[in-house]
Each structure stands twice: as C-alpha cells, then as structure tokens.
Amino acid sequence: MATILLNRDNFYYNLNQLALKAGSREKLAVVLKDNAYGHGLEQMGKLAYSYGIQEAVVATNNEAIKIKEYFKNILVLGDTPIVDNRLSYAISSVSQLKYIEPNVKLELKVDTGMHRNGIMPSSLQEALNIIKRRKLNLYGVMTHFRSADELTGEYYWQKKEFEEIKRVVKEAGFSKTRFHSHNSAGLLRAKSFDEDIARVGIAIYGYNPLPKVFDFIELRPVLSLWAKRVSTRELKSGSRVGYGGDFIAPRDMLISTYNIGYGDGWFRGDSKNPYYIEDRFPILGRVSMDFLSLEGNRDEICMMQDAKRVSEHFKTIPYEVVTSLMPHIPRIII
Numbered sequence: 001m002a003t004i005l006l007n008r009d010n011f012y013y014n015l016n017q018l019a020l021k022a023g024s025r026e027k028l029a030v031v032l033k034d035n036a037y038g039h040g041l042e043q044m045g046k047l048a049y050s051y052g053i054q055e056a057v058v059a060t061n062n063e064a065i066k067i068k069e070y071f072k073n074i075l076v077l078g079d080t081p082i083v084d085n086r087l088s089y090a091i092s093s094v095s096q097l098k099y100i101e102p103n104v105k106l107e108l109k110v111d112t113g114m115h116r117n118g119i120m121p122s123s124l125q126e127a128l129n130i131i132k133r134r135k136l137n138l139y140g141v142m143t144h145f146r147s148a149d150e151l152t153g154e155y156y157w158q159k160k161e162f163e164e165i166k167r168v169v170k171e172a173g174f175s176k177t178r179f180h181s182h183n184s185a186g187l188l189r190a191k192s193f194d195e196d197i198a199r200v201g202i203a204i205y206g207y208n209p210l211p212k213v214f215d216f217i218e219l220r221p222v223l224s225l226w227a228k229r230v231s232t233r234e235l236k237s238g239s240r241v242g243y244g245g246d247f248i249a250p251r252d253m254l255i256s257t258y259n260i261g262y263g264d265g266w267f268r269g270d271s272k273n274p275y276y277i278e279d280r281f282p283i284l285g286r287v288s289m290d291f292l293s294l295e296g297n298r299d300e301i302c303m304m305q306d307a308k309r310v311s312e313h314f315k316t317i318p319y320e321v322v323t324s325l326m327p328h329i330p331r332i333i334i
C-alpha cells in the first residue's frame with residue numbers, strides 16, 4: 001500500500017496567502033468535502049483547527065460529525081438537516097422551506113447562473129416570505145460561481161446578481177444573515193473581498209485554479225504520494241513486463257515492483273504513453289490493481305508531489321487526481 005505525506009508548513013503557507021486575500025483567517029471556510037479532496041478529512045480538519053480556522057464546509061452529515069469538535073460552524077452542502085448549533089445546511093428549494101424543522105440553521109442557496117442547485121432569483125421573495133412566516137433561522141445566503149477560474153466577465157455578472165440578492169435579503173429585515181459566494185478562484189481573483197466567509201477548497205491544498213494571466217499567488221502542494229519497493233528482478237533484453245506484456249525490455253535491465261496501483265486511486269493510464277514519476281522514471285507497462293513496475297531498485301519512490309503535473313498527463317484536473325486517492329491509504333502529517 002502507498003503512503004500519503006501531508007506537509008503542514010505548506011498547508012499553513014497556503015492558508016496565510018488566502019487569509020491575506022480574505023482579510024483574516026476567521027473569514028476562511030475550509031472545504032473538506034470528499035475526504036478533504038482526498039487529503040484525509042480528520043487530518044486536514046485538525047490541521048486547519050490548529051492554524052485557527054473556525055469554519056468548514058463538507059458534503060455530508062457523516063463528514064461533519066467526524067470534525068465537529070474543531071469548528072465553530074460547519075456548512076453541510078448536501079444532506080438531511082439536523083438541528084445542531086454547529087451545523088448549517090445549504091437549502092436549494094422553496095418546497096424544502098415549507099417543511100424544514102424551524103430550528104435548523106439554514107443557508108439559502110440562490111442560483112445566480114451556474115444552474116446546478118439553488119432557488120432562482122425570481123423565487124427569492126417567496127422563499128423569504130416562508131422563512132418569515134415559519135420563523136426559520138436564516139443563518140446564511142449563498143451562491144456559487146460557475147466560471148470564476150475563466151478569463152471572462154461571467155464572474156462579474158454573477159457577482160452583480162448576488163449583490164442584488166443581498167440587497168433584497170437585507171431589505172426584508174434579515175440583518176444577522178451571513179453572505180458568501182467565493183470559491184478558491186473567486187477569492188484569488190477578487191480585488192477586494194467584503195463577504196462574511198470565502199469557501200476555499202482547491203487553493204488550501206496548494207493549487208491555484210486561475211490561468212497565469214491573473215496576479216499570480218504562489219501556493220504549495222500539501223500532499224505527496226509515495227510507494228515502497230516490494231521486489232526486484234533482472235530482466236533479459238526482450239522480456240515483457242506486466243499484464244499483456246506491454247513493456248518489452250529494450251536491453252538487459254534491473255526492474256522493481258512498487259506497492260501502488262489503480263486500487264489505491266492511481267490512474268491505470270495508457271501503457272503506450274507512460275507517466276513519469278517525480279524522479280522522471282517512466283512506469284513500465286500496465287499498472288495493476290496494487291502494483292506497478294519501474295526501472296532500478298530504489299527502496300521508496302515519489303509518485304507525485306504536484307497533482308497539477310499529474311493532471312496534465314492524464315488530461316484531467318488536480319481536483320480529480322487528489323480526490324481519487326482511496327481512504328485506505330495512510331495519511332501522515334509531516
């Protein structure tokens with residue numbers, strides 16, 4: 001089995017960079033859904049807490065319960081609301097407001113253009129009326145940007161839509177309600193930030209989703225992925241390695257097998273276009289469920305230090321590379 005190392009200094013460095021953008025560390029809500037983007041929910045929750053983060057965002061109640069002690073409030077994006085003063089819930093439909101338990105801390109999600117979740121702005125008044133009539137606890141109002149990481153003006157029109165939503169909510173008398181819309185890309189490109197919290201995911205893990213043309217803010221990858229040698233053998237020129245014998249030794253060579261495979265969440269990939277690990281040795285032949293082969297006999301190898309480079313090779317995004325890493329891999333804080 002492989003091992004994941006989590007670099008605490010890099011994590012704190014990223015949080016510093018983002019706190020500077022947001023105005024304070026109290027404004028950072030760290031997004032820890034999907035096992036903290038594959039980094040390990042409990043480890044990252046604890047590290048965020050020790051840095052002084054007070055807000056988190058997760059997808060499910062199960063995730064929230066595991067890290068509840070570390071945060072002042074945890075926003076749950078997609079699960080059945082529970083009444084708990086440390087949990088708030090994203091609510092995306094008017095009909096849900098009609099039967100929700102009145103003491104739930106609810107955060108109304110408004111669709112300002114992504115068209116995935118949230119009530120339409122045209123239903124806002126109706127939603128606010130129900131909230132008032134039923135004396136619901138409107139803890140927050142939120143929206144999500146669909147393309148803050150793209151070099152277009154869409155970020156600005158969604159932002160403008162949301163300003164209008166805020167105006168209507170405040171005018172309806174909700175003075176304590178908090179507002180938030182920015183994800184990592186939104187916060188990193190914001191010239192001034194005046195909302196209550198920013199929901200930062202990919203950036204805390206060390207990946208800047210903005211194209212290079214924006215003011216570049218350096219972030220440092222938190223996670224690295226390692227594997228250990230399980231066996232070594234000498235091959236004669238012409239010998240074939242792994243399933244299908246896809247790799248054919250071009251000369252006599254020494255190869256070793258390492259304990260990582262697609263069962264750990266690594267990519268099976270295409271053996272004709274091999275991935276080069278961090279020391280620039282290519283994977284030889286097909287990746288198996290739990291093993292892969294490399295030239296040489298190093299005891300330990302680094303598969304990845306930068307999910308961006310990996311994502312470019314496998315034609316995906318850093319988000320997918322890190323969230324694919326299976327929960328069974330040990331995660332060690334260094």
Ligand SMILES: *Cc1c(COP(=O)(O)O)cnc(C)c1O
Pocket residue numbers: 031033077144182183184185199200201202203209
């Ligand atoms: C996942 C998610 C985020 C974080 O997005 P990043 O691009 O990783 O910063 C923020 N808000 C919502 C609603 C999300 O689902």
